[in-house]
Amino acid sequence: DIQMTQSPSTLSASVGDRVTITCRASQSITGWLAWYQQKPGKAPKLLIYKASTLQSGVPSRFSGSGSGTEFTLAISSLQPDDFATYYCQQYDSPFTFGPGTKVDIK
């Protein structure tokens, strides 16, 4: 089984900050990685797929990078709507989610 880890587990930031979240896979997943945003009581929302491709309608302040076993989600300038929990997910074999990173207000 492919295991996923994320760091940090919680991130406190202010509006306008640049934030980065790291996701690591226990073995190479090439670029088969997605990032999701989830707000309380809501279903997750796809932000990025294939490690770095922005889903349609997602603001350009979100970006993804990485390959192999290490991946990063960056938010260039944090907006009030971005306070949420973020999950990475590998879909190389077949699916595993990371444990999540909660972005809260500093």
Add this chain to the structure above:
Amino acid sequence: QITLKESGPTLVKPTQTLTLTCTFSGFSLSTSGVSVGWIRQPPGKALEWLALIYWNDDKRYSPSLKSRLTITKDASKKQVVLTMINMDPVDTATYYCALRAEFTSSLEYWGQGTLVTVSS
């Protein structure tokens, strides 16, 4: 417009079998490349992928839950059914179904989720 909606019991007793139905619209599960998955989330915890069924009836299961899960589809009814046997209180969670779109290969559309509580 693509929509998915989960339905099923909100309360099940320990050792019982859970049956959840995902009813969808806006796409066909007979189309090559399309698949539908189930994901769950215990209260306050992370997402956990459970199962996936492809247009060609190929199926994939979470290794840790494989012995308890069965996923089936009825493309004509536009439904996907997940069955989980031997329910336990630790299975209390919100259960989601989601469309894995061929182009993104990711879970692009999600249902609203349904909370299932396991308690005697």
